[in-house]
Amino acid sequence: MESNLFVDVVLPLALPRLLTYSVPNELAAEVQVGIRVGVQLGKKKIYSAIVQRIHSEKPKEYDTKDILLILDKAPIILPQQFEIWNWISGYYMCTLGEVMKAALPSGLKLESETKITVSSSEELDVEALGETEKTVLAFISSRKSTTLADLAELLPSSRILPTIRTMLDDKLVLLDEVLTGGFKPKKEYFVRLHPSIISEDDVNTAFTKLDRAAVQQKAFLAYISMASPIDFAKPKEIERKLIIEKAEVSAQVIKGLKDKNILDVYEREVARLGFDDDPSKAINPLSETQQAAMDSIGTEFETKDVVLLHGVTGSGKTEVYIHLINKMLDEGKQVLYLLPEIALTAQIINRLKNVFGSKIGIYHSKFSDEHRVETYLNLLDEDNPNQYQIILGVRSSIFLPFKNLGLIIVDEEHENTYKQYDPAPRYNARDVAVIMAHIAKAKVLMGTATPAIETYFNAKTGKYGLVELANRFNDVALPSIEIVDIRRARKQKQLHSHFTATLLDTIGAALEKKEQVILFQNRRGFAPFLECEECGWVPECEHCNVSLTYHKRSNQLVCHYCGYSVAVYNTCQACGSPSMVTKGFGTEKIEEELQIFFPNASIERLDLDTARNRNSYERIISDFEERRIDILVGTQMVTKGLDFDNVSLVGVLDADTMLRFPDFRAYERSYQLISQVSGRAGRKEKQGHVIVQTSQPDSDVLALVKRNDYNALYQWQLVERHEYLYPPFYRITKITIKHVDRRLLHEISEVLGYRLRAIFGERILGPEEPAINRIQNRYLLNFVLKMERNKPTAKVKELLWNAIYEVQGQPQYKGMTVSVDVDPM
Structure with a gap:
């Protein structure tokens, strides 16, 4: 009987619209908005999709496929989440599938050429099966596993999904743990007294029984000590690994106690998320x-x-x-x-x-993804x-x-x-x-x-409420800020490598007082690039128009845009000269050179290279809090709200890079970064000190930082933003077009630019090549749309997409990709 129930589903793909699938009659009672269903797309791919709408409107444009299976008993996406997804999709000009990919942890968005395996159930009675099921089982068994596409060799395409669905219901086959990449609950083995042991006498009898099994007796004693006092009505359960660790025995020893009906050993699901810690402190009173x-x-x-x-x-x-x-x-x-x-x-x-x-x-x-899935499901x-x-x-x-x-x-x-x-x-x-x-x-x-x-x-302007806290806690003074001129220091021969004498002397004084220091350099790696002193050749990425950053610890040149890396060149690849030298400096170089000036100090880095996993950054921060690190060198990571009691000095090694950055937010960001990193100094009782090294000591931004005058920065920037049509008075949208063929890209940009200007007039700027105009072998060109805030944003975006789709749909421009960034930062 043909189904008259349909679902519109969100797939984790950048599809312009939702796809509709039919719901088999036997699954109709289980389908709900917000659950995941397994669906087939094309001839081979299976995805888990989210049901967004249930209806009876059969599409006219295409024949629907049945949903393959239902993955959830209850919705995993709530109605208010769909509202947020729809708003993000509309406002940020992306598809619902792209929102889905960002919104769900990997274990909940399953996609694969799903492998089918034979169930390992001991109750499987092959002789009782029909001929089709026997044939399919034999086919799968001969290959260990197969895919839905492979089954096309065996069955007519119309019978594949119904047959597999029936076999799934009968637990004859498994779809690779339902679908590849699915969340698997964490399980642990637990131990408790065997139900036959119900008194102290039974415990003593058990010990007597183990007189000739000293190792098992040791393990049993470990359990008894960990479970005391024993409630025989409800004996305490202990993780098996804890008993193994305490008694220094193997899992086989615990199994022996189970075989003797002394301990009960069983497996159960446990949370990866800790629930045992209770609050130990009351809330501090407010000042x-x-x-x-x-x-x-x-x-x-x-x-x-x-x-x-x-x-x-x-x-x-x-x-x-x-x-x-x-x-x-x-x-x-x-x-x-x-x-x-x-x-x-x-x-x-x-x-x-x-x-x-x-x-x-x-x-x-x-x-881990399992941890994130568990947190997600916990909230549901x-x-x-x-x-x-x-x-x-x-x-x-x-x-x-x-x-x-x-x-x-x-x-x-x-x-x-x-x-x-x-x-x-x-x-x-x-x-x-x-x-x-x-x-x-x-x-x-x-x-x-x-x-x-x-x-x-x-x-x-009253859209948001405003509350101000003008003083530090306990009225501790804000840090004093000293601006040091690098050019003058260089002329006076007071610049040692990348450190002025002022900074080195102040670091030394802080270390003598057992105080800690933070140094901020907003560039990781050892040096931004290598250069040949003879001909000026600079190693560049093979896939991006950007110089390779030198990482000394790994002895590699690395592209920070695509991840390409290559061993360091000892000779120039252009002229053959051995005169390759480093230019500029990053956090890795700062760390190394500080060790020369302060050989007895403990120095660490906090950047993307040293904090690649949770344990590493937690260790660095913990060590700094516990004062096992004297000097912490870091990128922006050290500017963001960290609170350390013993930091008396903060050094900003190169303010110029921020001040000269070609962006309308450069002064705002420079103020924010320097103010924030300065705020790490002297947070408890003693006023901290900040040294900012720059070749622009007369910069207006630095003067405002020194006075801690945010309001003056705000008024100054507001005037400029109004004059040059930037936020908060205008909305900015950046359109980036990409193509592997640079000539064709420029041709496309002329056509697209003509259409955009026909709609938006002078509000469209570009096309313009960005500073890095090739990334991952694709050339880039940017347009910028500046639109008044009082214009209807939905209509503006509709017009923008129509222009893009009109150009993108032309056959000669195949291969063109477009990314739209609303409110770029």
Whole structure:
């Protein structure tokens, strides 16, 4: 009987529209909006797709395929999540499939040429099967595993899916753990007393029975000591690995105790997420100024959904957050605490765990996919007594399935790491948080010492509430900032490698007092590039128009755009000269040269190379907190909200790179970065000191940093932004077109530019080659659209897409790809 029920599904692919599948009658009762279903696309591929709509409208354009199987008993995507997905798709000009790929952890978005294997069930009775099932089983067994495409050799295409579905229901076959890459629950072996042991006498009898098995007796004694006092009605269960570790025995010894009916050994599913830690500290009372800020936030929330907490570095914003979180929990609400950098979670989580214990979970990419899946499913399970009430995470946390969200905290809201650059969706988590809160009827608190110009504009014009914390906690003075002229130091021969004498002397004085130092250099690696002293040849990436960065520790030249690497050249590949020298300096070189000046100091780096996994960055931060590191050299990672008691000196080694960056946000970002890294100094009792090395000592930005005058920066930038048509007065959209053929790319750009200008006139700038005009063998050209904020954004984007599709659809321009970045950072 033909199905009259259909579903529109979201596939994890960049498809312009949703696809419709038919629902077999036997699955009709199980299908729901928000669940995952297995579907076939084309002849071979199977994907897990999300059901977005159920209806009875058969498509006229194509024949539908049946969904293959249902993967969930309950929805994993909530209605409010679909609202957020749709908003992101529309606003950031991407497909729902691209949003799905970003939103779900890998274990929940399964895709593969699914392998089919024979079930290992001991109850399998082959003789009772029909001829078709026997034939399919024999075919699969002969190959160990097969795919749906392979079965086309055996069965008519119309019978493949129904046959496999029936065999799945009868547990005759498995689809590679349902589909390749699926989430597998974590399991552990546990041990408890065998049910036959119900008294102290039984325990003594067991020990007597083990008189001639000393190793087993040792293991049994380990269990008894760990399980004491013993409740024979409900004996304590102990992880098998803990007994093995304590008794120093093997798993085989524990199995022997099971065989003798002394211990019961069994496997069960366990959470990867720790639930055992309980809060050990009460919430600290707020200072008078913090309490005033807290009260003001509450007042602002009465009329505003979004409030900006503008507090200087060290003013105690985190304590205010903790009190607000506690208030939300008292109201039975959930809280999302967003951070711009994974490294920050290592420090802040300890403060929050001390207060909220196991109510808080962490979500970011340094955790395993299984951990992320478990966190996701934890939030969906309302019946779970260990359901998280607080999530601490980075930008991807906005996609989690909150059912009772009350507050979103966006800490360090100005940070550009809230922005996803590649791939699509190129969203800004700070801005999505505002929409998310609106949908959930929740509130948003943004906190920072150096707000983004757009955010401060929204606060000043009344769109957001504004609360200020002008003083540091306990009225500790802000650090003194000293600007040191590199050019003058060089002329006076007071520049030693990349360090002025002033900086070296001050580092030495801090180390003598057992104080710690942070040095900021916004470039990783040893040197930005190598250069031949004879002919000027510079090694470049084979796939991108960019010089290769020298990494001394790995002795490689690395492209920071595509990851290409090559062994270091000892001779020039152009002229053959051995005179290859390093130019510029990165964090790796700073670390090495500091060791020469301060051989007795403990020096570490915190950058992308040293913090590639969760354990490494947590170790570095922990060691610095525990004062096992004297000098910490880092990139932007060291500027973002870290709190260290013993740091008295911060050095900014090269302010010029930031000040000269060709972008309309360069001065804003320079102020933010230098102010933020300066704020790491002298946060407790003693005023800190900051030394900024620059060849532009008279820079207006540095003068404002020195005075800590954010308002002056804001007024200055607002005038420039208004004059040159930039945010917050205009919306910016960057359109990047790419092609392997540079000549054809320029031809395409002329055609596209003509169409865009016909629609938008002078609001379109370009095409223009970016500074790096070839990445991964594709040449790039950029257009920029500047649009007044009062124009209807949906209509503007529709017109923009129509122009792009019109050009992209022309056969001669096959191979052209387009990426659209709305509100680029």
